[in-house]
Amino acid sequence: MKLERVIQYAQTLLQMSVAEGDIAVDATAGNGHDTLFLANLVGDHGFVYAFDVQKEAVDATLHRLLDNALEHRAIVLRDGHENVAKYVNKTVSAAIFNLGYLPGSDHEVVTKPNTTIQSLESLLKLLKVGGMIVLVVYHGHEGGKEERDEVIRFVSNLPQKYIHVLRYEFINQKNDPPFIIALEKVKELPRDFENLF
Numbered sequence: 001m002k003l004e005r006v007i008q009y010a011q012t013l014l015q016m017s018v019a020e021g022d023i024a025v026d027a028t029a030g031n032g033h034d035t036l037f038l039a040n041l042v043g044d045h046g047f048v049y050a051f052d053v054q055k056e057a058v059d060a061t062l063h064r065l066l067d068n069a070l071e072h073r074a075i076v077l078r079d080g081h082e083n084v085a086k087y088v089n090k091t092v093s094a095a096i097f098n099l100g101y102l103p104g105s106d107h108e109v110v111t112k113p114n115t116t117i118q119s120l121e122s123l124l125k126l127l128k129v130g131g132m133i134v135l136v137v138y139h140g141h142e143g144g145k146e147e148r149d150e151v152i153r154f155v156s157n158l159p160q161k162y163i164h165v166l167r168y169e170f171i172n173q174k175n176d177p178p179f180i181i182a183l184e185k186v187k188e189l190p191r192d193f194e195n196l197f
């Protein structure tokens with residue numbers, strides 16, 4: 001038996017949460033690997049909403065979908081994931097974030113604590129009971145540790161009655177290895193859920 005590596009485990013969590021016909025969100029499309037992975041899971045009757053603020057990432061994601069003839073299963077939006085509620089008004093089964101910068105591009109465009117948390121708040125409302133939000137937290141870059149700490153503070157304070165929060169991490173690796181935070185919605189949020197955040 002081998003422990004699943006971080007990216008592999010993120011995919012396992014998505015696979016466990018998404019069935020054919022479902023709605024899923026890739027909050028940080030980047031080069032489109034997760035968008036494609038989700039597009040395969042949702043099938044022809046489901047749909048993926050992918051977000052990225054960089055044109056380069058949107059183009060790369062669209063190309064990846066086209067190369068795999070799956071462009072009809074997703075929309076790739078050039079907008080911040082903090083605006084997810086503007087585009088998605090259906091119940092979501094899963095969402096994935098890869099925090100940090102787009103590999104091989106401008107390292108100045110990185111995810112930011114405020115917008116990441118804003119997006120998490122919106123997605124927690126949209127998430128179905130039994131659904132999952134997966135964050136792969138890269139924190140080696142400038143600003144990465146601040147974002148990591150703010151996200152951890154936010155998720156640690158979510159009430160366990162509604163959300164189960166998991167951290168999956170190899171703790172003896174060097175050079176700021178990425179780790180996973182997974183949020184599982186276990187109960188519908190109360191009407192006054194705004195007070196939870």
Ligand SMILES: C[S@@+](CC[C@H](N)C(=O)[O-])C[C@H]1O[C@@H](n2cnc3c(N)ncnc32)[C@H](O)[C@@H]1O
Pocket residue numbers: 027028029030031032033034035051052053054057079080081082098099100101102103109110111112115138
């Ligand atoms: C680590 S990369 C994503 C890698 C991607 N999952 C892949 O498969 O290649 C992070 C991405 O988040 C994007 N990003 C930064 N701020 C964002 C925001 N507010 N909303 C959506 N995407 C954002 C960056 O442009 C970058 O492409």
